[in-house]
Amino acid sequence: MQELANIFIKSIFIDNMVFAYFLGMCSYLAVSKTVKTSVGMGFAVVFVLGITIPINYLLENYVLKEGALVWLSEEFTTVDLSFLSFIMFIAVIASMVQLVEMVLEKFSPALYSSLGIFLPLIAVNCAILGGSLFMQERAYTTIIEATVFGLGSGVGWFLAIVGIAAIREKIRYSNVPPALRGLGITFIITGLMGIAFMSFMGIKL
Amino acid sequence: MSKSNLLSKRTKQLLSDPLNDNNPITVQVLGICSALAITVQLKPAIVMALSVMVVLSVANVIISLMRKVIPSRIRIIVQLVVVATLVIIVDQVLRAFVYDVSKELSVFVGLIITNCIIMGRLEAFGMANGPWDSFMDGLGNSFGYAWILIAVAFFRELLGSGTLFGYPVLESLGVYELGYENNGMMILPPMALITVGVIIWIQRIKNIKLVESK
Numbered sequence: 558m559q560e561l562a563n564i565f566i567k568s569i570f571i572d573n574m575v576f577a578y579f580l581g582m583c584s585y586l587a588v589s590k591t592v593k594t595s596v597g598m599g600f601a602v603v604f605v606l607g608i609t610i611p612i613n614y615l616l617e618n619y620v621l622k623e624g625a626l627v628w629l630s631e632e633f634t635t636v637d638l639s640f641l642s643f644i645m646f647i648a649v650i651a652s653m654v655q656l657v658e659m660v661l662e663k664f665s666p667a668l669y670s671s672l673g674i675f676l677p678l679i680a681v682n683c684a685i686l687g688g689s690l691f692m693q694e695r696a697y698t699t700i701i702e703a704t705v706f707g708l709g710s711g712v713g714w715f716l717a718i719v720g721i722a723a724i725r726e727k728i729r730y731s732n733v734p735p736a737l738r739g740l741g742i743t744f745i746i747t748g749l750m751g752i753a754f755m756s757f758m759g760i761k762l
Numbered sequence: 763m764s765k766s767n768l769l770s771k772r773t774k775q776l777l778s779d780p781l782n783d784n785n786p787i788t789v790q791v792l793g794i795c796s797a798l799a800i801t802v803q804l805k806p807a808i809v810m811a812l813s814v815m816v817v818l819s820v821a822n823v824i825i826s827l828m829r830k831v832i833p834s835r836i837r838i839i840v841q842l843v844v845v846a847t848l849v850i851i852v853d854q855v856l857r858a859f860v861y862d863v864s865k866e867l868s869v870f871v872g873l874i875i876t877n878c879i880i881m882g883r884l885e886a887f888g889m890a891n892g893p894w895d896s897f898m899d900g901l902g903n904s905f906g907y908a909w910i911l912i913a914v915a916f917f918r919e920l921l922g923s924g925t926l927f928g929y930p931v932l933e934s935l936g937v938y939e940l941g942y943e944n945n946g947m948m949i950l951p952p953m954a955l956i957t958v959g960v961i962i963w964i965q966r967i968k969n970i971k972l973v974e975s976k
Contacts, residue, residue, distance in 0.1 A: 647876070748953065750952075755952065
């Protein structure tokens, strides 16, 4: 239990997707103009990460890894399909996003109308594929750990985008140098937020 | 297209626009993730820029050749499959020939798949133009991407660790004896953001028409 809490906290604050690895920066910059849309986008990312990482975990451990196919037949102990992982992961992500979109549209129109426009964007959000690739690289031992890591990364991304959106809403009233307006100042503020988040790095979990 | 206008005014513009007026990173805001993460040193930055160049120009040509037969509903998946296949090839080549750099780039080679420059250009250009123009567009945009990457990596490596391509430039110039010390901040992730922010700032001071309205 404690182990899981550690992974959760670590993936939110210490290994924050945005501030430590710059993942999902494109949508982070594009959708963070108002707090409302960024909350929608943030939820969609948490949701999709929470679904795709366990699926990709199963795929990695029962199909792709060296010797993972041993449950099919003893002959497959030396088969290593890990070079296919990019294409498999992205296929899972793209189809899950499509599936989630359809399920939401059918069963929860309210949620669909708030998340709907963000879902197609998410298929190409590097935070999602990055999450799966980090899961593969760090080799979590159980599916629960992987899921917790996915949710934690999602929450970290959510915090980052809502934070920057709130700052961007306020900064509209300030006197920013013209050439820095918009994109430039957002980069610099994100850098400053990243420095703030670095203070978590010293925490040993 | 006949041979005589292979390098017409339009194609030249396709090559030169992304370097400044329509730069993929500082103007179109595409492909930021990788631009920031792998710019601690020059070598991985250049390898990354070359990989993106190969993937982007080849994918743009393939998509442009297939543009009339791709149903628009599933175009994203088709594009992803084409890009993912190319990235797997690039990844295997990197592992075979420059293993240490490939290790350093870790997940970011895989993340070329979701590099928004690639998807963005495929959507905006490859789907609507012929193969030769698409190839030029791919090349132009990857040059635009490459110069930002190399500029950021140059400053981060020089100021952060005092080296260029691993060669101790500052030490051989004798700067340390004057009391200079490396700025350790430059190696850390947040400074990449600030460096790009400053590049955008300088670019927009020079190029007034890029300044955003309030």
